[in-house]
Amino acid sequence: MTCPRVGHIDFLNVLPLSYSYNHGASQGLTITRGVPAVLNNDLITNRLDMSNSSSIVYARHSDKLLILPDVCVSTDGAVQSILLISKKPIEDLKDDKIILTAKSATSHCLLKIILRSYGAIPNYYVRHVSPETPVPDDASAALLIGDDALWCYHHKEKNLYYYDLGLEWQALTGKKMVYALWVVNHDFAENNPEMLQLIYDRVTKAFRQYPEHKHKIIGSVLEDKPFTPQQLDSYLYNTIKWNLNDEYIEGLETFYALAHNMNLIEHIPALNFAKVRRN
Template identity: 85%
Template sequence: MTCPRVGHIDFLNVLPLSYSYNHGAAQGLSITRGVPAVLNNDLINGRLDMSNSSSIVYARHSEKLVILPDVCVSTDGPVQSILLISKKPIESLTDDKIILTAKSATSHCLLKIILRSYGAIPNYYVRHVGPDKPIPDDATASLLIGDDALWCYHHREEGLYYYDLGQEWQELTGQKMVYALWVVNRDFAESNPEMLQLIYDRVTKAFRKYPDQKDTIIRSVLDDKPFTYEQLDSYLYNTIQWDLTEEYKKGLETFYALAHNMNLIEHIPELHFAKVRRN
């Protein structure tokens, strides 16, 4: 068969897997790297067999996808890399203009849920926004994700308000938040069980080995990323979680329920997992 087509959202929150792919784990795979919005679209349109993907994508296309067990991108509280940056306090937002990064999907829904809890119904616009000018002149606030948001988290401009959506979610629901899943096209999962098992083993192993390899892995990107060792260690070791436990599944189901209540998804999906021998 041809090499499985595997998407890889190459943010720092999956650095252990990026490192693993760069050191042999990509052998026999056709890896496509990109931002969530692009790879999400490639996945649901059949151009990828599997990918790490915005968790909301599974809810919108659960009829054609299954979840790779035991792995996700999640936090129990603050996330550092999903930020609402605003010119005024969050409780003062009403029908203001808010720019949503074009890179994302889950965070758009998460922000809408959180702002609705404050009574705000903003006017949202999706377009490029970056850390060099986090809020355009014509907007009140912006949503940033990934490495851009992480940079802004550590380089705050005086006079602006910063809201970590992981922390906001926990204050709203008391639960953990799952931002991304590894999802697989059902047809591929059913037709290629051995290759699916190989991919599952490689992905879960990369994150499982991280505590023992974190010094090497963090230092491998220090010359290319605008962060210190201490910042990345705090982010990857103390903030981001990768184990999709029952508590995180509960948080995911709550996210889907609230998204459905706001008509952000058509139905609340059941969580269907790919059949693999689990580690």
């Protein structure tokens, strides 16, 4: 067969895998790098065989996707890289105009669930948001994700309010939060079990070995990213989690249930996992 087409959302929250792909783990694979919104679409239109993907995408397309076991992007509390930045306190947001970054999908749903719990039903608009001007003049607040949000987390402006959606989710539900999954097209998984196993082994190994190699991995991006080693170490070693265990699965199921209650997804999906030999 031709090389498997693998998407890679190249945010810092998956830096161990980015490093691994850049140092041999991409051999035999066709890697497509991009932001979540683009790769999510490529996945469901069969331009990719598998990818890390916004967790809400699985809920919307669970009829054609399987979840790769044991791996995700998640947090137990603060996330640092998904922020609502507002000109007013969150409890004062009602029917305000809120700008949503065009890069994401899960974070849009997460924000809508959280703001509804405050009694807010804002007017949402999707467009580009700049970390240098995080809240446009014509809006009350904006949602930023990924490296842009992480930069804002470390460069807070005194006249703005910052809300970490991981902390807000934990306060609302008491659960852990899964932001991204690795998902694979059902047909690819069924027809290419050996290649699926190879990808699973490479992805899980990259995250499993991170603690042993973290200084080298962090050092590989310091020239290109506006963060200190200490900031990245805190983010990757203490904040972001990659192990999709039972507690995180419970958080994922809670997220899907609340999203369904708000009509953000049509149904609560069963969690169907790809068959691999697990580490």
